[in-house]
Amino acid sequence: MMFKSLPFRPVLLATSTALLGLLVAITSAAAQDHVGQYEQADIEFGASLYNANCTRCHGEAGTEIAGTDLASGQYARAESDQELMRLIRTGIQGTAMPPNDFNQSELTGIVSYLRSMRDFDLGEVRLGDQTRGERLFNGKGACATCHRVRGQGPRTAPDLTDIGSIRTAATLQAALLDPTGTMISVNRPVRAVLGDGTLVSGRRLNEDTYSIQLIDQDERLRSLEKASLRELTALTTSPMPPASDALDEQEVADVLAYLLTLQGLE
């Protein structure tokens, strides 16, 4: 098992042998006041507080309020840990975020957990070499034949420019190995037959009772009225093959390391 320092942010990874016991914090060059300074005990304490107090609205992954991703480390109304603690204590007036009576050690725990949340999932994660991973992404792995990164590549599959900031390492590894089992429902491939018999296939972007929005095989945004279609099917099988079809274990670890460097536009 090898660990690799990432250039943009600290990494806390759980190993299969010791799980949380071997959390490793690595401070990055782009350190701010909140980076890499959290005690494991605080993180675990914060996790239990988070699960008891925050999941009802934010969900376990911190992503269940539209437009708010607690695991991303980016908060519109708080940058420093102090600001985050103040926000948790006072709530946000005019929104559903209520005030909370946490003491200082509890606030420290919660903020420690929030700052570590993205890397806090249990499971075996193997990280390889990001440079080799980038080569594999664009070459042997053929990822770039469907995925787009920083304005380069097709739009057939979801854009991965910021995937390293919005998904955990464990989630990304699961997605590489089991694309169908981990496919997010809205991303399903759809196949529609128009009234004139024309076949439209693409990736679903949104759907309501009467219409469906997709990006079609020619990378055009299409909105189709369901009532005008002869046929509409959302496939439950991902068009992406498991990464293990083309790559060995080390190469999958390399690609994963590369994906984690994709933190959005620089």
Place this chain on the structure above:
Amino acid sequence: MKQQTFIALLVGVLTAGTASAQVTFERLLNADEEPHNWLTYSGTYSSTRHTRLDQITADNVDDLELSWVFQAGSLEAFQATPLVVDGIMYLTEPVNNVVALDAKTGAVFWKYEYTPSPEARPCCGAVNRGLAILDDMLFLATLDGNLMAIDAIAGEPLWSTTVADPTQGYALTLAPLVIKDKVIVGVAGGEYGIRGYIDAYDASTGEQAWRFYTIPGPGEPGHETWENDAWMTGGASAWLTGSYDPDLDLTYWGIGNPGPDWNPAQRPGDNLYSDSVVALDPDTGELEWYFQFTPNDPYDYDAVQIPVLMDAPDGNGGTIKLMLWANRNGFFYILDRENGQFLNGTDFVPVNWASGLDDFGRPVQTPQPPGTTTFPGVQGGTNWYSPSFSPETGLFYVSAWESYGSNFTPEEQEYVPGRVFLGGRPANPFGAGANVPGLRRGHINNWTDAAGGGAVIAINPRNGEQVWKLPMTDVTSSGILTSASNLLFTGNREGYFHILDAEDGEVLWKKPLGGMIANGPMSYMVDGKQYVALAAGHSMYVWALAD
């Protein structure tokens, strides 16, 4: 011209020019006799959310046009139902501002601004569902626990009284209910380890008249359904407006979940009167009867729905007084509202937490193994969304979440005053990501297919059978209004305003309004024109037929 329209026009003419006419208790009792007005949260004391107005019909619905829009200066969910009294609309703007508008144009007469204390900590959004009126007084229940009377003409406060302490997690989100000379409110806070209650206050002074604790104290019947001190932090909120039967002189209120929400091991017993309907004497607050839907609830299945009252033939030449109740737990109940006796119950969405109901309406609970999915999920088969009963079709209509589940995980939790007291969590069955419906949504529907969908379901209240259903891709939080012209008005989270044929569910008209619809549509008439109002996103839209 249909008879109902004629009556409405006649009433409209008779009351024209009396804009300041007092809304007496007599008028509230007979609200269905003045369908041009909307005098209580649910329209009438029987809470059928049905209008006798019939100007808008299946034949002319294509002539509907937007009359006016009220844009709220708040990004909170817009859940209020407005009142309309003789051409004046009274509305709460989220959270606790009160506005008087010209119901024909939306022009504002006055606005009373109230900012709740930052200590208010509602579990699930800073919301308010509307006002009550008696004489010239409007009644506002504030998020931070106050009940206020506001002069309906001047827009100035008359009195304010403290109902509950927000620092302990209590909040007020409901529209109050006026009965006789009293204003009745219940508290929210079932996620904070409160001990719930329903209060009545003298409408003219604000003085407390009575309090009914929704968890019986030591020595009171029902206290034995709690062990140790669990009753002191057992929740049982009452956050949605009740109904009233003037003949029986009983007011009916739905009671919320026991606390901690998901760990019943911390509160062994049936946990009365959580997840129950209670029938109270409106003069004294004394309990006449109760019926519990979900004993020792481990799922947060609040019985916080609108009690819908209707009368049906009893088979012996008389009538039987019924209460219809589509519960968050997924079952539709028919109760005798004189005594709370269970008459019938059937599931209206897929249910696996219980295999059915016994002869007394008690669920046969079938807890699912750890890590598996319980149906319905934490938001329920329905929730607080107003249902409707139409005397024309004889059908009951409810907004439902179908095939939607949660994985419940109980955990021991210590009670700390003012903090959430949940005892575990309802996990998303599909892992990380916003891929199941929660309290709100954005513009993208992330939870298609596997996470379930929404529906408007028409139920025959004689036997609980479904008559028709309109399935929807996303779930719905909208209330339902039916009309004497057999129309059904509703919305959904996708932002569609729907008008259906109440007989068969056919979609007659729809308009995308661009934001989640989360209030109950209502209808009124001014100068001979019928209007329908509902809120979507952060605005309220009002529609009428083109001239």
